[in-house]
Amino acid sequence: GLKVAMTTFDSFLKVKKVKRVNVLKIDVEGAEVEVLKGGANFLKNNKKTHLFIEVNPKSLLSFGHTVADLLKILDFLGFNRKFVINEFERRTYKFSHWQLNKNLKKVSFVSIYAQN
Numbered sequence: 001g002l003k004v005a006m007t008t009f010d011s012f013l014k015v016k017k018v019k020r021v022n023v024l025k026i027d028v029e030g031a032e033v034e035v036l037k038g039g040a041n042f043l044k045n046n047k048k049t050h051l052f053i054e055v056n057p058k059s060l061l062s063f064g065h066t067v068a069d070l071l072k073i074l075d076f077l078g079f080n081r082k083f084v085i086n087e088f089e090r091r092t093y094k095f096s097h098w099q100l101n102k103n104l105k106k107v108s109f110v111s112i113y114a115q116n
Contacts, residue, residue: 033065046116058108067104088107
């Protein structure tokens with residue numbers, strides 16, 4: 001098999017001496033919570049970061065997480081402005097749990113846009 005080096009987002013940014021990230025796209029097939037935890041220090045302390053996170057409930061479950069877990073860590077990190085993006089319909093909705101669940105009943109994944 002192929003060996004791949006892994007690190008956390010916080011460690012990567014520290015080693016590369018990155019001071020600011022304006023936009024971050026997270027599409028990691030269920031490991032979104034782990035990515036956010038690995039970048040918690042940076043994300044909590046750097047305001048006006050824009051996140052685009054692809055959310056697939058079945059993929060999250062394969063890592064032992066639910067959509068509620070993902071939303072909880074976003075709230076903990078201060079990402080209070082959220083929108084649901086349904087790429088199939090090419091529509092954006094103001095975030096609510098109802099709107100998120102409604103969209104996930106129609107499609108296998110949606111994206112969440114969040115800003116802290």
